[in-house]
Amino acid sequence: MLSTSTLLLSAGALLGILGLLWLLARGARFAGLAQGGPGKRIAIQESAVLDTRRRLILVRVDGREVLLLTGGTQDSVVGWLP
Structure with a gap:
């Protein structure tokens, strides 16, 4: 013991x-x-709640920004920003 x-x-x-x-x-x-690694390749810049299920997310990928719509019936890419 x-x-x-x-x-x-x-x-x-x-x-x-x-x-x-x-x-x-x-x-x-x-x-x-x-x-x-030397730097991040992907990062969430901003996020906005649209309603209880949907959200807009601004993501930076390799120096470019893309706007995503998540939630609802499916997730989708709204578009790439200049």
């Missing part, structure tokens, strides 16, 4: 390791290393 001090020591070590991993992940994200 494990003693209380052994359990507390094990839990403290586990929390310490998890804390170090969390700090490393935050540092990598802050330094830009966890973004998957």
